[in-house]
Amino acid sequence: MSTCAAPAGSPCRTGKGKVAIQYHTARFRLVPQLAKTLNVPTPPVRKPGSAWVELPRPRNEGAEPAGHVRLGYARASTARQSLDTQLDSLTEAGVTRIFSEKISTRATRRPELDKAVALAREIRASGAAVTLVVHEHKRLGRGIDLATLAEELKASDVGLEFLTGELKGSHDPSGVVFTVLAALSGMEREYVRDRTLEGHESARKRGKTIGGAGVTDDDMLSMALHLRDQEMSLRDIAKRLVITTGTKKGQHPSPATVMRMLREYDEKVATVASV
Incomplete structure (x- = not known):
């Protein structure tokens, strides 16, 4: 018979309070039918050799909540x-x-x-x-x-x-x-998004600017292309560019603005090349 002092039905512990590698099943041999009917699940946090920490006791089925x-x-x-x-x-x-x-x-x-x-x-x-x-x-x-x-x-x-x-x-x-x-x-969100994108595309075809007044120009594009050829990131490119017109004059464009400007340029070049 094992000397394990843990209550019957709980994961066994060593003399130093560590979790044992396996149950001391000898404790259940006095009642042979327990070997077939007793099921004592071991929580995943129980690992052999780990320190024993008491876990929250499972609540009884049908019990009224306490608060x-x-x-x-x-x-x-x-x-x-x-x-x-x-x-x-x-x-x-x-x-x-x-x-x-x-x-x-x-x-x-x-x-x-x-x-x-x-x-x-x-x-x-x-x-x-x-x-x-x-x-x-x-x-x-x-x-x-x-x-x-x-x-x-x-x-x-x-x-x-x-x-x-x-x-x-x-x-x-x-x-x-x-x-x-x-x-x-979820469908409502997708519908609004699709309608917004359709409106933007329609406006672009008519030559309208999306998102307020434009802050880019040909000089900024030339400098951005030069910096991109040097394999600089969009953030670094934006820091070296300056807006020359409008209410944001003297400020740096955002990396998103630089990305959009370069993407539109690449699309135009691809369109001309395919003609």
Whole structure:
């Protein structure tokens, strides 16, 4: 019989408090049927030789949640946009803690959102009910991204609530209404984007300038081509160019402006060469 002092059914530990390589199954031999019916899953964080740390105990199925925690998430797409409206709305909704960041929904990772979801799961695992509260669904995501995140929250038994917008209220991600509205929000964004691009293309064909008055000229283009031949980056090229006309006279053009100017030049050269 093993001398392991760990309670029956828990991963065994060595005398120095380390996780054992395998269970001391001899402790279960007094009841032979346990060898077939007992199933004690070992969490992934348990590794042979690692220090023993007590993990949150799994909650009993059907048990009533011990309390309710409301976590908030606020997001703006750019640094210039203000979060004040969202923060005020979340505070009025009784949110316990707010995670906020200024980042586009196109970013593959949103650190503050990841922290909010991780904390929500941790609190729910401890037995308390948790709801992630967002000012509007567009702050959380659109289309497939929104539906996917909502499903992940549902799998962790974390509630989801929007304070305003088309999806205002608490939602069940597995419901048909939520799925349809989430998909429509993604389609709306694509529709607006396509219409904007079509308008820009139509304006260019008529010789109109998109995005305000132009700041480039032939002299700037010649210098940019010369610097590009020296294999300089767009940022370095922009630092060496100066706007000579308009309200931005004396300033440097942005790297995006330089990239657009060079791209349009390359397209014209390619068109002439193909004729």
